[in-house]
Amino acid sequence: MFIAMKPHATAAEYEAVVEKIRALGLTPHPITGIERKVVAVIGHTSGLDPEDLFGSMPGVAEALRVSQPFKLVSREVKEEDTVVDVGGVPLGGKAIAVMAGPCSVESREQILEAAHAVKAAGATFLRGGAFKPRTSPYEFQGLREEGLKLLAEAREATGLKVVTEVKDTETLPMVAEYADVLQVGARNMQNYSLLERLGTVAKPVLLKRGLSATIKEWLMAAEYIVAKGNPRVALCERGIRTFETMTRNTLDINAVPVLKALTHLPVVVDPSHGIGLRQHVPAIARAGVAAGADALIIEVHPHPEKALSDGHQSLTPAEFGELMRQVRVIAGAVGRSVL
């Protein structure tokens, strides 16, 4: 249920609504839009009649049951695009942000070389994994804290913001100390304990779509984070699992416009995992921007042939530079710019 106040409702009228919500044993969750205040009501509201309870209170414009199971992340509750502030750099909004870097942090030389290269080509975020969830227990799992420190060093050297994966609640405090954006991997999209904890952290979250998650389930996962108090969430389409085996995953380009209509959160496209074939990453990156994505996250490795993971889907710095050039033109075609 949510209650939309009239544009010129007074603070007292608003407080009366909030008090009545609490009196019903429910939790008010205020959302401040540009034009008006909306209060989402959290708790067991299925038996209640919104109009009957709140419709006639002074200052109330509408009291509605939400048809979609997600509330806080929906455009119904907040119409304007959310622009996530990442230490002064916007994620979302008119300018498209580009995140780039290697799959994993492998060494000081590698991450610094990659950071300088992607910065030079126009990226504003550096990606790189320090904790790598792997399908096999016998594979390289990342440099862990050492990797985080190297990412921080690369940030100092370049001014890029750091995006890196957090894989569990135990290491979350450590990752949050170094990262600018906390990435949740596809396999953790419905790790609800992790999502809830991310709702209490003062860092933006990049929530990747689960391999077989519907758009609705994905938005519900984002809802977990926002409901716990962290509104700075971006959604990252990284390919779904289908019957097609010629590509690593099937990047679902359709999700981009569908999400932009349903949610106010920024939408990021990951062409590298989405198609998983280096030669085709630029085509999918271009398609993502043409379809309306707010940001791209792309694997770039100074020497893909030597990468410890995902070398077959990483661009070289030169290929990335050429892609940036094309992306700028396409951004213009859809009324956007590149950050």
Place this chain on the structure above:
Amino acid sequence: MFIAMKPHATAAEYEAVVEKIRALGLTPHPITGIERKVVAVIGHTSGLDPEDLFGSMPGVAEALRVSQPFKLVSREVKEEDTVVDVGGVPLGGKAIAVMAGPCSVESREQILEAAHAVKAAGATFLRGGAFKPRTSPYEFQGLREEGLKLLAEAREATGLKVVTEVKDTETLPMVAEYADVLQVGARNMQNYSLLERLGTVAKPVLLKRGLSATIKEWLMAAEYIVAKGNPRVALCERGIRTFETMTRNTLDINAVPVLKALTHLPVVVDPSHGIGLRQHVPAIARAGVAAGADALIIEVHPHPEKALSDGHQSLTPAEFGELMRQVRVIAGAVGRSVL
């Protein structure tokens, strides 16, 4: 197996190769590229050693076993893009072709109004179904021959080329009499009897991808048509079936660059069926061009709210006009133009 002649091989050298193929009980299928001649060898060649048999013959550059099960449609056999000539209008090549029109031909007024509108906005092909395969035996199945005649009349009136579906071998001669391009629907992609017959027809074929067809199976279906003698085939991505239910289908944007690398045939994107939601069709159309498609096929209806089928995914002429404007800019970004 295929045998590539040297650029300057003589006609006699070439004939000697063809004769040896026939002597082995196999069928030679010549493909003339810009730079050199290639002969595909059709038949049970699995026990034969290409290099041993043909490698040392005069004029032969290479004699290779094909790793992919498709031959005639592959880039290995023909490197240059195929440009399908549709009565003087090219499908494939540098300029992007746009096909537009209603799902079904419903009346003389409707199809003429649609044809003039899409022509004005820049389309060069008119789409419209006269024979409609429907999931239910109780639904509208199309105007049949009357519909074909109306399409022909619209062609006369506008100069647009006509793309329409052929649903079986019985009605193929009738449809071929009126159509400029014969469309094969997704459900018929592996109707091999129809494919073989299309191989003997002097009209280009637009082969839609089956709902759960892999890219390899799709190319094999195209191979049926080409192997029977009709090289004028274009492939149309129209969405695959996945677990996601928020969109009608999942347009597989990844297929576009993958196909462009594997085959020389033109690749068409159908955003209307691909996502199935009118408001999101432009985003997917733009993505298709950004990913490298050679053509778009889009449902446009003068009055979508009155359409007998697919009204919920048809653009109005005004929306289509605006889309054309964006498509032209994106085409420029990837070094293409719009026909």
Place this chain on the structure above:
Amino acid sequence: MFIAMKPHATAAEYEAVVEKIRALGLTPHPITGIERKVVAVIGHTSGLDPEDLFGSMPGVAEALRVSQPFKLVSREVKEEDTVVDVGGVPLGGKAIAVMAGPCSVESREQILEAAHAVKAAGATFLRGGAFKPRTSPYEFQGLREEGLKLLAEAREATGLKVVTEVKDTETLPMVAEYADVLQVGARNMQNYSLLERLGTVAKPVLLKRGLSATIKEWLMAAEYIVAKGNPRVALCERGIRTFETMTRNTLDINAVPVLKALTHLPVVVDPSHGIGLRQHVPAIARAGVAAGADALIIEVHPHPEKALSDGHQSLTPAEFGELMRQVRVIAGAVGRSVL
């Protein structure tokens, strides 16, 4: 819409209903059950009110709008199980029928040896393909009419009924001349021209599920055949396409009880294509019977290692004999017998 007559309605009362249906420009399709007559009404009935039009006529028990898009094949229209009569041998009903034989008819020796072997082990139907739809135009496509003649000879020799695939309308008359049951392959499940023609043939049809057909679409395909006049249809689950690649297809065991609840048509399980791995065929065959299947269709080859197609999923006669023994016990556990 359908109209159920009272158990003791008179012929005149029934005729009055039929006449009124015709007067409305609709087509009556009578279904005679054991207890009462039901008339399905075919045509554009969406604007009509069944109860208003027919509810008060003498002899009418109920006049209902059908919620499911399929009518004639649904249990709502006909409650009792359909038992398809195949020249005196029942398909459907209490006794489970077993169909067995090679993927393709390869030679006189092969098909006769296979027929005698499966007969000895307890099969009542012989399967074998004479026309083989193949993914590649370069693969073995079957012995065609020669194969049909060999199947007929095997029938003479063993008394087994012959199940064989029909791949197009052109060869349908020829196949119908030899076969006892006409099999429609997965790729042709939505070949509506073929389905309609099968509705006019006096032979039972075994309709395989399409690779990515929903249960609803599959029932609609059966509806095409029945609506055109042929009520002798059985449905064959043969595996759907999913993301799992360790098995050839994913036999959807869930479809068996779901179909048994929705339709009165017999349900057949094909474990050979369903899992596609010889060693696991018996497990899936047993599961099919335990889940409620009315029949099994199993690939058995006298010498699987020499088979021209599907050898890797064919049982030997000995393995088939052992499976028949287990199937008999499981049939007993669910209150069934084996034919």
Place this chain on the structure above:
Amino acid sequence: MFIAMKPHATAAEYEAVVEKIRALGLTPHPITGIERKVVAVIGHTSGLDPEDLFGSMPGVAEALRVSQPFKLVSREVKEEDTVVDVGGVPLGGKAIAVMAGPCSVESREQILEAAHAVKAAGATFLRGGAFKPRTSPYEFQGLREEGLKLLAEAREATGLKVVTEVKDTETLPMVAEYADVLQVGARNMQNYSLLERLGTVAKPVLLKRGLSATIKEWLMAAEYIVAKGNPRVALCERGIRTFETMTRNTLDINAVPVLKALTHLPVVVDPSHGIGLRQHVPAIARAGVAAGADALIIEVHPHPEKALSDGHQSLTPAEFGELMRQVRVIAGAVGRSVL
């Protein structure tokens, strides 16, 4: 890589192998089968030649590279079925175990009534969730520790072993204190931090298959647990995600025989989540046993119409009793009994 000792190899010969493994910087992981000892070698072994390094050492029968990425859970490494000992009750082996109970623990009365009912019908394990991972942050999340205490009380009252879900590492110690078997839900199948922690716990684990996990990925997830030191793992097939929407999930019956061939771990079938429709649960349960499952886990609620979750897929005690009767007969047909 793994090294199989000869049946009569001496302890000293075995120790020499183990020492050499350690000397190479690798970790030996011994597996004791009935007939012989096998040592799995864990670490970066891809550049090493097993035969060259170990083949000629005394007592060594074979030194092999494993083709499958999973080792410890594979039949190649341990041929005999693993029988997981759950406080004296076997899970795996000749006798089929049945786990039953409500989706969630809702109250003292409900869980005690359910426990007595399923015990009376022949179950040996009580299932019931105290921590419920839910798609929505606004849904009932379980009684938590109170639920665990009620499960323990039901165990005291009936002697049933308790199976309950653990959803994160934080609550793992608490759940492990009360549960006999720790269930990992589908959404957590690739929560590697949880899997690793479960490898250090002295309780058996029931690992559910992820919604879109391949069989290989699932076995790799089990490998995580076993590699960390806990060999008591059972695998639970609970339905995968496909395009079919008529059933909640698509229980993959094919996975049962495929797993039985690949792994020595017990295989459990969950028909309740697998099909998600109460009326069809018995058919799928029977199919599971017919296909070779070692155990069933079934939702049974004393009053399904009042259940707080999953009431639509829960059997009544009476339906469960009738199912147990059928399962016993089918178990006999495949040479098994019911515990």
